[in-house]
Amino acid sequence: MIRTGLIGFGLGGTAFHAPLIAAVEGLVLAAVGTSRGEAVAAAYPGVPAISPAALIADPAIDLVVISTPNATHFELAQAALRAGKHVVVDKPLTPSASQAEALIALAEAGERLLVPFHNRRWDSDFLAVRALVESGRLGEIALFEAHWDRFRPDLAQAWKEAPDAGAGQLLDLGSHMIDQMLVLFGMPDAVDADLARQRSGSQVDDYFALTFHYGDRRAVLASSRLIAAPRPRFGLHGHGGSFVKYGLDPQEAALRGGGSVHDPAHGLEDPALHGRLTLPDGTVETLASARGDYRQFYAGVVAAIRDGAGPPVLASDALAGLRLMDAARQSAEDGRRIRLC
Template identity: 55%
Template structure:
């Protein structure tokens, strides 16, 4: 067990992001504990975290001297203002994705964190998905050779528009703001930042009032990385498909961690983050034989382990917020490409 004092965490928001994706992971990391929660779902918090202080407003968490780290898990348009308030209150801050609505807001937060000497990170938990870790391992091993085409898809089948801010018209809504940051972050981790970008961002469902489909192509010389998500895809495309001059790797299905957490599971449960062999991806070489590749174990706790070490010991944050700033610049460039219908350089 960890012998150092536990870092008290203040959680802003206790909906899907805060209550399902953040809180159980924080609670499963030695050296962190949920000390305060700002939410209207007081009973839900008290049932799961009876020792946590429950308040109605984020300001009460920012003003709590017993909170060292705040986690922003609220609607997208509130991320930057709340992160700024947390930093100004002297707190270390984790922000759910997207980091901010635009790169200018994000750059302001990075500079403020530097001035206040506080840790700032962005919850790009998908860096610790098992399928992504497997792809990274294969690339590093050279098993694929030089990759010329990579496709990252995240599909859903939702003919009916869901209630909630994610599908309402307004800043920060839409599938590109929701899933684009994860796919761009994964692509940048594997291939770096592209030379150019082209994009198609659409609203396909008749009653939708924000984008529900995107197809973004990142240009790296003669290599192309395609990032796509749709809401009218009943037979999902591969989550990852990478094709190199030695072999191809194709993997279907999403990392299981979110599904387990949504069902009430915990990161400390036996087998958490492990995938069944039936879900493994396949590596196909020049002989045409598809060979299964065991999926690495995913573990989102590794993000919060990095946060703990950054707060306690001044280690580098697990996700550099400057990466998220670059991703927001790339997203803005992709939207511009979609409007103009052309390939645009990215520097």
């Protein structure tokens, strides 16, 4: 068994990491680095709640999972790697590309795993999109669109939206959206970006619209906290037709609501949200989404540690995403297209 220590027992730790660690064969939740001892005891009797420093220093811990505020990711991951641990870090891997580069170098030098938690690769909706792209049914894809919107006009707690906290919509949701784009199409040639602070008093970006160039293909990623009516989650348009998909994968809502990954319906999307493929002759087909399953991420971590398999997500993928976000910020600030290669 891979003895796993989880640092952080807020939303990410309680709704995502702890339930997945407990559900995946080969992992055991050995300790939680948090001050919320009563919450840990109630949810996982017998699992000690200790300080993050004590967890990292414990020689019995093999894997450290970091689910803490973004600004703490680098320091905690650095300490865990120096202690000889394998490390999983919630997105974003770090707030900056330079910090990610330093962690990758440290992990390589110590022959330890550094794995970004890009769990959205196992969303039901993204699995549907990926399967369609790989099938070639759309032919050459001219336009890929992804929207991830929320209606949250009020600011969150101040510490969550401070400029020095690694906050903002681009780092928050953009990390996942850019990662999904990279999985589908690889690195783009250029980016045009627009970022804004649209809510009163906001100190960080709460809106973005990014256009990535792949030769003649365009990938458009957009997100806002001031949209109450849903836009399509995904749209793909090519010579072989169009695919439009509404709705988000159900796993987060289920986990946040106290649902179990062992529920037979877990990860299954409402059929009403299945995407629709429109062919050139006007024929419309409904394409069922596959079951989403974030457990596959941690199963991949187990295989990487025990069997030497490749990690489920490469740290270099997260670094590529951070570099694209840096280029997007530069594009928005300068008001010009940024060439990437």
